[in-house]
Amino acid sequence: MHRFGIVGLPQSGKTTVFNAVTGAHGDTSFYHVGEHVSHGVVTVPDERLDALAKVLQPKEVIPSRLEFEDIGGVFAQLSGAERSGRGTAELRGVDAILMVLRAFESDYVPEVLGGVDPAREYAAMSQDLLLADLEVIEGRLETLERDLRKATPEREALLHEQQVLARCRRAVEREQRLQTVGLAGADEKLLRSYAFLTLKPRLCVLNIGEDRIADPPVPEALAGLRPAPVPMCAELEMELMDLEEDERAAFMQDAGLEEMSAGRIIGACREALGLRTFFTAVSDKLQAWGIEGGMTAPQAAGKVHSDMEHGFIRAEVVGFQEVLACGGFKEARSAGRLRMEGRDYEVQDGDLITFHFSR
Ligand SMILES: Nc1nc2c(ncn2[C@@H]2O[C@H](COP(=O)(O)OP(=O)(O)O)[C@@H](O)[C@H]2O)c(=O)[nH]1
Ligand SMILES: [Mg+2]
Numbered sequence: 001m002h003r004f005g006i007v008g009l010p011q012s013g014k015t016t017v018f019n020a021v022t023g024a025h026g027d028t029s030f031y032h033v034g035e036h037v038s039h040g041v042v043t044v045p046d047e048r049l050d051a052l053a054k055v056l057q058p059k060e061v062i063p064s065r066l067e068f069e070d071i072g073g074v075f076a077q078l079s080g081a082e083r084s085g086r087g088t089a090e091l092r093g094v095d096a097i098l099m100v101l102r103a104f105e106s107d108y109v110p111e112v113l114g115g116v117d118p119a120r121e122y123a124a125m126s127q128d129l130l131l132a133d134l135e136v137i138e139g140r141l142e143t144l145e146r147d148l149r150k151a152t153p154e155r156e157a158l159l160h161e162q163q164v165l166a167r168c169r170r171a172v173e174r175e176q177r178l179q180t181v182g183l184a185g186a187d188e189k190l191l192r193s194y195a196f197l198t199l200k201p202r203l204c205v206l207n208i209g210e211d212r213i214a215d216p217p218v219p220e221a222l223a224g225l226r227p228a229p230v231p232m233c234a235e236l237e238m239e240l241m242d243l244e245e246d247e248r249a250a251f252m253q254d255a256g257l258e259e260m261s262a263g264r265i266i267g268a269c270r271e272a273l274g275l276r277t278f279f280t281a282v283s284d285k286l287q288a289w290g291i292e293g294g295m296t297a298p299q300a301a302g303k304v305h306s307d308m309e310h311g312f313i314r315a316e317v318v319g320f321q322e323v324l325a326c327g328g329f330k331e332a333r334s335a336g337r338l339r340m341e342g343r344d345y346e347v348q349d350g351d352l353i354t355f356h357f358s359r
Contacts, residue, residue: 059285069090096201204229297344
């Protein structure tokens with residue numbers, strides 16, 4: 001399951017967004033500083049899964065899921081406090097970063113940066129993430145220098161690591177995210193081992209006021225971000241989560257809210273990671289799986305079970321449209337629509353896959 005860490009300045013509405021997306025009830029009283037990390041899981045809505053379920057009639061349908069973590073305190077230093085080591089460590093473990101930017105006016109919620117300025121919040125947080133990475137780079141470079149003064153059989157490898165990190169330091173000093181350094185293969189793996197924060201994909205939620213639902217203000221400086229920032233009136237949507245369906249619909253109409261934002265946030269999360277979906281249908285269980293684009297069939301099998309990756313023999317693949325068009329899996333097989341694919345096959349969005357493996 002892919003994990004998203006929710007970060008933002010104090011009072012930006014992190015917990016409110018977290019509650020609004022996951023249906024949780026985290027503390028949003030404005031004096032509350034989250035010291036612990038809350039976890040919440042959401043299922044990914046998928047019309048293809050629903051359509052397949054209609055045709056295949058499995059006993060059980062399991063959508064893919066995303067996990068969100070409300071991480072308090074990471075950017076506390078921007079408001080004068082210490083950086084929270086715990087929050088930073090937690091953030092290193094996530095797959096992508098969801099930044100909540102305050103775009104709502106309020107008479108009672110304190111403005112941490114002395115005004116409502118989401119573009120500045122974004123810049124300040126980007127800066128903070130770069131600084132956190134710079135600390136790691138410099139710490140490691142110092143250790144390397146010390147180790148290289150001694151005789152060591154790993155000299156070549158350490159020298160190479162030093163070069164890679166020096167390149168990273170130059171990028172960070174120019175305020176470029178490590179994601180833009182463009183390392184590949186073993187060097188990229190090396191970078192991943194540090195869990196750098198600016199190597200992680202990110203997306204923004206603009207927490208807007210109720211009065212701006214009809215025309216959400218997206219600052220020019222953020223308009224070019226991909227995925228595009230998702231505007232959401234988090235406070236309203238959090239309250240709507242607790243209502244019954246018909247009551248909710250009435251309130252939404254009053255507020256001019258056409259749909260809840262969770263769907264668009266989930267879409268942006270998937271876009272940030274470049275996720276694709278494949279399906280499995282084994283022993284009456286139809287299941288959707290989210291994987292990063294570019295994964296091969298054995299890697300995808302590994303998402304289902306590690307034994308299936310290690311013992312991978314081949315994958316029997318059929319596009320979900322073909323199953324729908326033929327009216328069933330057996331029907332698609334009889335019509336010759338199933339393909340046998342090997343180890344190098346790159347899984348495509350919408351594939352229904354049967355993995356063959358040895359135990
Ligand atoms: N007026 C208004 N207040 C909001 C909105 N979103 C959050 N708040 C309030 O802002 C305060 C801080 O929200 P919270 O989610 O706890 O922020 P966090 O510190 O980032 O977790 C709370 O009092 C919320 O009720 C919003 O869209 N409009
Ligand atoms: Mg909070």
